[in-house]
Amino acid sequence: MKFDRRTALHGMLGGGAVSVALPFLDCFLNTNGTALAATGAPLPLRFGTWFWGCGLTPGRWIPQKTGAAYDMPPELKPLEAFKDRLSIFSGFKANTDGKGAVPHYTGSMAIMTGAAPKGQGMVEAATFDTMVADTIGGQSRFRSLEVTATGNPSDSNSRRSSAVINASEPSPLAFYQRLFGPEFKDPNAADFKPDPRVMVRKSALSAIKDQRDALLGEVGAADRVRLDEYFTSIRQLEQQLDIQLQKPAPLEACKVPGQPGATKVGTQIDDVIANHRLLAGLMAQALACNQTQVFNVMFGDATSSLRKAGSTITHHQLTHEEPIDEKSGCQPEATYFVERIVEGFQTMLVAMDSVREGDGTLLDHMLLFAYSECSFAKVHSLESIPMFVAGRANGKVKTGLHIDGGGDPVTRVGLTVQQVLGVPASSWGAGSMQTSKSVTEIMV
C-alpha cells in the first residue's frame, strides 16, 4: 500500500485527537528554524494595496521638499500622524507607448501590471499583487483577500489575466463570515482536533486533480491556460484544507472580532466610509490571525462613482464639469470627495496601527501601497500619479520620504515594492516602462 501523507493522516485520525506535532508553518521560524512568533522573532511580512479613483488635486498634495522631513500639503493633512511611516511618490508617469490612454484605467494598470493596456478590460500581464501573493501568500489560509467599499464585487484591480479577475467582497458581514465563520480555526484555541470531514474533503480533491492531464490534453492552447488556472485554484483549496488540518501557531495579536451587522452597500459616500471602516477593521484582524498575508482594498472605483446623498452628480462628473475656484485653486465639490478619500486612507492606517503585534503594530509588519489611476482627473492626466507606501515592512523599507520621480515611469515604484517583498525581479515592465532602476532611496 502506498504510504503517503493521506494514509498517514487517515491512520492518525482513525483514533481520537491527534497528538502528533504537525509541522509548524515555516514563516513563523527564523533562519535558524528554532524561534517562534510568540517568542519575539520577526513576524510574517504583509502586503496590501489601497486604491481610489480620480486622483488628487494638483498643487495641493505634492510636498515642496523632497527627502525626509517633507512638508504635509493640504490634501495630505489627515495623514500627518503617520508621516514618519509614510513615503510619498510624485513625478512618476505612465507611458502609453502609442496605445490610446483608456480613461480611468490605463494609469492603474500601468502601475499594477507594468504595461499600458490595449483597451478597456484588457491587461498585458498579471497585476503585481498576484506575484507577491505567489511569493509570500502560500502559508496562510487565503492566498489573498480582496474587498471593496463601493458595493460592487466587480470593482477590483487584482487580476491574473484579462479574464481572471479576483472579485472583491463588498459586504462586511459576508467578509466576516468568510473569515471567521464556521471554517475559521482560532490559532489561540486551547484544543485542536483535525476535522475528519476536512480530511475527507481534501482527500476527495484527488478525483479532480486526476482529471487534469486528460482535460488539458483535449483542449486548445488558450483554453489550456484557463483550465490550468482552475487547477491552480484547486491546489490552493487543497492548501487551505491542509492548513485547517494543522494546529495553527498561537498568535498573540489575533482576537476574533464580533460579527458586524448587515450594512447598506453602495457608492453613497456615507455608506462607503462606513463599510470601509468595517472592512479595514476586519482585514486587520484577518492579518493578525494569519488568514492572509496579501490583501487589496478598493475605497472608490476607478471612475469614482462616489456621491453625496441627494446630489445629482458623482465625484467623477464633478472633476470634469466643476469649474476651478480661482482663490483656492481647486474644484470645491470634487475636493470634498478627495478629502473623504484621504481620510479613508487614514482610517486604514489607523486600523492597521491599532493592532499591537510583537514589539510594534501590524502597520510595522506590512507594506501598504496606495495609488490612484490618474493625477488630475479633469484631464485624465497620467503624469505624477499619486502613489504612497506606508508601513515599515518589518524593517525592510526606509520610511518618511518624499521621492520625486522626475518623469520616470511608474514601474520603478512597482518594481521596488516587489523587490522589498521578496519577489525575484531585477527588472519589470514593458515598452518604455521597462525598468531595472529601483527606487533605492527607500530600500534598506
Add this chain to the structure above:
Amino acid sequence: MARILNIDPVRCLALAVSAAGLFATAASAGETRGFAISWFQPAYYVGDDDCPNGVSKEMDWKAMFEKQGKTPEQIKALFEHPLSPEFRHAALDRGPHGEDVCANPESVHDTNWPTVQGKVSYGGNLDGTTDGAATPNSCAHQKFTGVDGTPSVDNQMYRVMGCSKIHRGSKAKDGRDAFGIEYLNERMREGLVTYLIEITGITDPQNSDKVEVGIYQGADPLVQDGAGGVQADSTQHIAADTRWQAHTKGRIKDGVLTTEPFDVDLRNDAVWLPEFHFKHAQLNVAFQPDGSIKGHLNAYQDWASIYWGMAKTGFLLEKFSAGNCPAEYAAFKQMADGDPDPKTGQCTTISSSYGLDAVPAFLVHPPEGKGAKTAQATQPIKAAAAQ
C-alpha cells in the same frame, strides 16, 4: 343632517344642499386629480407660551398609594411589578367606591391637567363668530389667532391636548415629531389606513370656481418610496363601503383649495381612536409645485369618542402617556364648543385642525353597484348623562 349656522342665508342654502349630498358626482368638464394622504395628524402649534407649567407629567403613583393608605411594604411590592393587574387596579380604581376612573371619569373631581395658554393655533373659523360667544349651535369659548394670521380660529381640541406630553413636539419640526403624533402617522404610512382625496372639475389648477371634492377611505395600504415618504403616482382603490366617504363642493383660488363644510366618518387605528367622526369639516390645502397638496382639515369632532378611544387603553394612557383620565375628560367636557345637546346644552363636539399632506395618486372607484354596502355604523359610546 342639515344644520343652520348663524351666517348669511346664501351660504346657508349652499350648505344645506351640500350637506344633503344633492350635487352630482358625474364627470364635469375639467381635470380630475387624485391624492393619497401622506400626513394626517392633529396640528398642534408649538409656540413659546403655550404650556407655562410644562407638559403633562406621569402621575405620582407613590404619593397616590400613600394617600390611599397603603403601607410602605405594599407600595414596594406594587412597584416591583408595575405592569401587574394589582398595580393597574391600585392605580386606576380610585373612585370613591373603587370605580376605575378611566371607565368612570366623572366619579372623581380632578382638574390637574395642563391646557394650552397660548394665543396662536392652527385651524379655521368654524362657528362663524369673531368672538367665540355662544350661538344656538356652539358653546362659548376663547378664540385663537391663526399661525398664518387668520383671525378667529376655533381649536378647542388644541387647547385640551396641546400640553399633553406625548402630543407636544418640537418647534423645529412644527410639532410633527411628538411621539403620539409621529407614531400614529408612521402606522398609517406602513399600511394601517389609507385616506384619499379626489378633486374633479379643475379647469385651471390655480383658479377654478367650481370643483367637486371627494374624501374616501382607501382599500389598499399606502406604498412607501425609497426616501421614507409615501410613493407619488401610485394607484389606490377606493373602499366600496359608502359609510366611509363624503363629497363636497369647493373652489380653488390662487392655488388654494377650500371647501364647503361636510361631514365624514373614517376608519382609524383601533388602539387610540377607532373612528374619526368629523363634522362641519372644511378642507384648506395649497397646491405645491411638485403636484402634491399641503394644508389642513378643520372640523368639529365628537369628543366623547376621542376620550373613550384613549380611555379604554386605561393604563396605557395614564402610566405610559402621562395622561389623566378624569382630568382630561373634564377638560374635554369644559372646552367642547360644538353641537350642544338639545336637552342639556353640553356641547358634544370639539373644534380641531388636522395637518394634511397628500401626494398625487391614481384613484380607482369601486365598480358601480357591486359590493358597495353601508355597514352598521359603530355608535359612539355615549357619555353618561351630564351629571
Add this chain to the structure above:
Amino acid sequence: MKPHLRRSLAAACGVLTLLTLASCGDPAPQSSGGPATVRRVTKDQYVAIIGDVFGADIKIQGRFDPDVRESGLLAIGTAHVSVTPSSLEQYDSIARTIAAQVVDEHHRAQLFPCKPASPTAPDDGCAGQFLGEVGHQLYRRPLTGQELKAQVAVAHEAAGTLGSFYDGVATSLAIMLESPRFLFREETAEPDPDHPGTLRLTAFSKATRLSFFLWNTTPDDQLLAAAENGELNTESGLARQVDRMLASPRLKSGVRAFFTDMLGFDAMATLAKDPEVYPKFTPTLIGDAQEQTLRTLTDHLLTRNGDYRDVFTTRHTYLTQLLGAIYRVPVGTKGGWEAHDFPDGDPHAGIETEVSFLALHSHPGRSSSTLRGKAVREILLCQQVPTPPASVNFSIVQDTKNANLRTARDRLTAHRTQPTCAGCHKIIDPIGLSLENFDGLGGYRAQENGAPIDTSGDLDAVHFEGAAGLGQTLHDDPAATACLVNRLYGYGAGRAPVTGEAEWMKYLQARFAAQGYRLPDLMRTIVTSDAFYRISAPSKPDGTTQAATASPKEGKS
C-alpha cells in the same frame, strides 16, 4: 432626395439583394465554423441545472463571481473566464450545501434509485448507480468507466471515514459539482462524415449547445438520449428535437436569458440611484423594470410571433403598480402584472423608452444622453464606440463663466463644438438627446430646470424628433436586425463570428428578413443548420493545420 428616404431605399435594396440570395430552395452557403469553445456555466445556468437535476426546492447559498462581458455578451465572456481561488472556494461551499440537501432524508427518497445495504457503511453498487445517473446529467454525457470508478472510490473512502453511506455519496457528489467537467462546457469535435475533411461537434456537444441556447439549461434526458443513439446527427432527428424544444414553454427561459445578456441587465444588481433625487427608486422597482422589458419582448416575439423591429416602436407592455408610478399611469392590479397600452403618439414607444433602458444608462442623480447614445450604438446596433483619444484635454473645454447650464443639451455643447470631442460625441449624444424627456429613472418630464427640452435627434444621416422618432429610426435601420442576428449567433456559439462565417451570417440575415424578422424562425434556422455545429480545424503554432484532437470516448468504459 431626403436622407431619410434615401436610407430607406438603400435598406430596401439591401434586403432585396439578400432575399434573392435566400430564396426558397437555395442552400445555405458553406461556413468554415469556428474553434470549439470551453465555456464556464453562468450563475443562472448553474441555478437552472441544479433545479432541473435535483428539484426546485434545493437551496443554493453562496456568491458567484461576476461574469465578464466580451464582444457585447457575457455568453462570449464565458469562453474566456476561468475559476479563481476565491470563486472556487464559493463553488466548493455551494456544492457541499447542495450535496447535503440531496442526500438528506427528505430528498433521498425521491432522488436515489436504490438503498444501501447499510446506511453506515460504503455500498459501491448503490453509490455507483446514483453517481452514474446524476453524473450523466451533470457532465452532459455518460461518465467514462474511469470517471465513475474514481467517484465511487471517493464515496467509498468518505463513507468509511465518516461512518455514513449518504455522507460518502454527498462528498463524491460535491466533488462532481465543482469538477471542471461540470463547471465548464467543453466542446469536442469529430470528423464530419457528410462533409469529408471538415469537423463537426460531437453529438453530446451538439446537445449541450442546443439546450443552453434554447432553454439556458443542461440537456434533458430526451436530448441526451437523442445524442447517444445518433439521432442528433440526422437531419430529421435534429429537427424533431428542435421542434420539441421550440414548442416547449422552456423556450421562454432561453429567450429571456438571451435578452438579459444582450441588454446588459447584469448591471441592474449594482444599479445605484440617489433616493433623494429619485424617491421612487427601490430594488423592487428595478426588478420590476427588468421584468417589464423581458415580458414586452417575450410577449411580442414569442407569444405573438411578432416582427423584431417592432420592439423599438411597440406601445404594448406590462406593468406593476410600482412601474405605474414611474410612468404615471394607473395600474389597478395589486401585487401583479397587467397589460398596458400607451396611447398613439405617446412617447413611451419601444424598449428603449422603458425604465430598464433609461435608468440603466444614466447617472445616479441625472440622465445621460452620452450613456444612452452609447448604449443604443453598442447594444442595439452592435456598433463600437471608440474610447476617448490618448490626448484628450478637458481644460480647453471648460467655460468657467457658464457654470450653470440648464439642460443636458446645453451642458454637452463642448462635446459637439470642440473638434477633438465632436468626432465621437456627434455619433453618440444626438441619439441620447432625443430621450431627454426621460429623467435618470425613466420618468417623463417636459422641462429640465424650467427650460423646455428639445428632443430632436440624429442617427447617422437620419434626423428625427423625440423618442418615438428614435424608435422608428431604429425600426428602419438594418443595423438593428443585423445586430440581433449577430448577437444571437454569438450567444449560441460562445464566440463572435469569424471571417469564414461571414457569408453564412449574411445568409442568416437574409433568412431573418424573408421570414419577417421572427425570432423563433431565426433560432430554428440557426439550430438546424450545419454551420452552427461546424468546427474549424485548429492550427498548430507553425501555421499548418492539425487534425481534430481526439475526443474522449464517450459512454464507453
